Structures are given as C-alpha cells and as structure tokens.
C-alpha cells in the first residue's frame with residue numbers, strides 16, 4: 001500500500017473511532033536524547049538488564065545499582081519533550097485521543113501537556129523504603145539511598161525486572177476496555193505484560209521503526225520515525241475536534 005494511502009486510512013480510523021488511546025514506549029523519547037533499550041544502539045545492547053536493573057541487583061549492591069541507573073534517570077529528568085509528545089498532547093486537547101498509556105518513566109508526556117497519562121512502568125517522582133515503605137521525593141536518591149527512618153535501602157518507584165506491576169497497570173487495562181483504536185508508538189512490544197494490552201483494543205495501528213511481534217495482528221503498520229508521521233496526522237486533523245473535546 002502506498003504511504004499516502006496508509007496515512008489516509010490512519011486518519012479515517014481516528015475519525016471513525018469513538019475511543020482512541022496511545023500506547024507509547026522508549027521510541028517516543030529517543031528524539032529527546034534518551035536512548036531506548038532494544039534498538040541496535042539501545043542500552044540493552046551494552047548492558048545486561050538483569051544485572052543492572054533488577055530488584056535483586058538493587059538488594060545485592062545498591063551502590064552499583066544507583067551508580068549505573070542514576071546516570072540515565074538524570075538524563076530522563078533533564079530531557080525536554082519532542083514533537084511526538086507535543087503532537088499526542090495536541091490530539092488529546094482536540095479530543096481525538098482519550099490519553100496515553102506509557103511504558104516510559106521520563107514524564108515527558110505530561111511535560112508536553114498530556115493530561116491523561118497512565119504510567120504502567122512507574123515514574124521518577126518518588127522513591128520508597130524496601131523496609132518500612134516510607135515514601136520520599138526521588139531527588140533524595142542523589143544524596144543517599146538509605147531510609148532515614150529505618151536504615152533500609154530505598155528503591156525508585158519504577159518497575160524493575162522481577163517486580164510486580166503497579167496499580168496504574170490495572171487502571172490502564174480498565175481504560176483500554178472498550179477502546180476502539182490503539183496507536184502503539186515507539187515500542188518494541190516485547191515487554192510483558194504490557195505487550196498484551198493491544199489485544200484489548202478493537203483496532204491496532206503500530207508506528208515503530210522496527211518490526212514488532214504484533215505487526216501481523218495490526219490493521220496498519222508504519223515502520224518509520226513516528227515524529228514525521230504524527231506531524232502529518234496532526235496537520236490533517238488539527239482544524240477539527242473529536243469525541244473527547246472539552247471546550248475551555
């Protein structure tokens with residue numbers, strides 16, 4: 001199918017859908033300078049995730065865990081939203097998108113203006129104590145990773161390997177029920193259980209630079225930079241409002 005025909009089909013799917021959501025992954029933030037995990041230049045090509053980002057590695061050697069992870073988390077906190085975050089926020093404001101379910105922990109959707117964001121792999125706003133459960137602002141980890149109340153190790157409120165899923169994941173599943181169109185953007189769809197979420201939507205569009213295991217099940221697949229594609233979608237829809245539009 002020609003690219004312009006596919007874009008027409010995508011615009012039509014969005015126009016006909018009464019409930020569209022986006023599911024985003026690390027690929028929406030590579031344009032903000034945060035490397036993803038699974039591209040050929042991704043972080044997991046250089047490091048073993050079990051070794052550096054599991055709850056076991058935190059318990060085993062917290063100093064090493066924080067030395068490695070704080071570096072890329074600080075990069076996330078310093079990064080600025082890019083046009084993909086901006087275009088998704090715009091589609092939400094226009095009422096075409098109900099909101100964004102994201103695997104990212106960088107908070108860039110909210111900083112770009114998205115109001116309904118479900119962070120299924122956690123975030124970098126808080127951390128908590130593995131011993132007593134006390135909650136602290138994330139920034140405390142720059143100084144110390146021990147709980148001032150009980151002395152146990154603090155953990156970030158991001159999902160680590162071998163962790164159970166946070167409350168936001170069940171909420172996202174509920175939000176996705178009755179979803180007519182899911183736009184999976186910049187995600188390799190290889191991480192469980194998030195990779196099961198697309199099955200909850202009636203129609204699926206995948207926008208990812210590389211093939212994903214769910215490409216066969218999608219109604220449309222775009223293997224390209226999501227930035228250019230979303231720009232074209234917003235150009236086409238930017239003058240109109242959708243089912244979730246709230247006049248302000």
Ligand code: CNA
Pocket residue numbers: 024025026027028029030031034035036037038039042076103104105106107121185186187188189190191207208209210224225226227
């Ligand atoms: P992933 O497995 O690294 O996949 C990212 C995908 O995005 C790859 O298949 C790339 O080909 C694709 N991609 C990269 N740039 C673009 C682009 N501009 N347009 C379209 N596609 C692009 O990442 P997932 O999110 O699927 O995996 C989930 C992990 C990654 C979650 O646990 C995240 O927390 C974790 N992660 C998050 C961040 C972040 O918060 N920014 C960064 C790195 C990893």
Ligand code: ZN
Pocket residue numbers: 129130131132133134147148149150151152
């Ligand atoms: Zn404690």
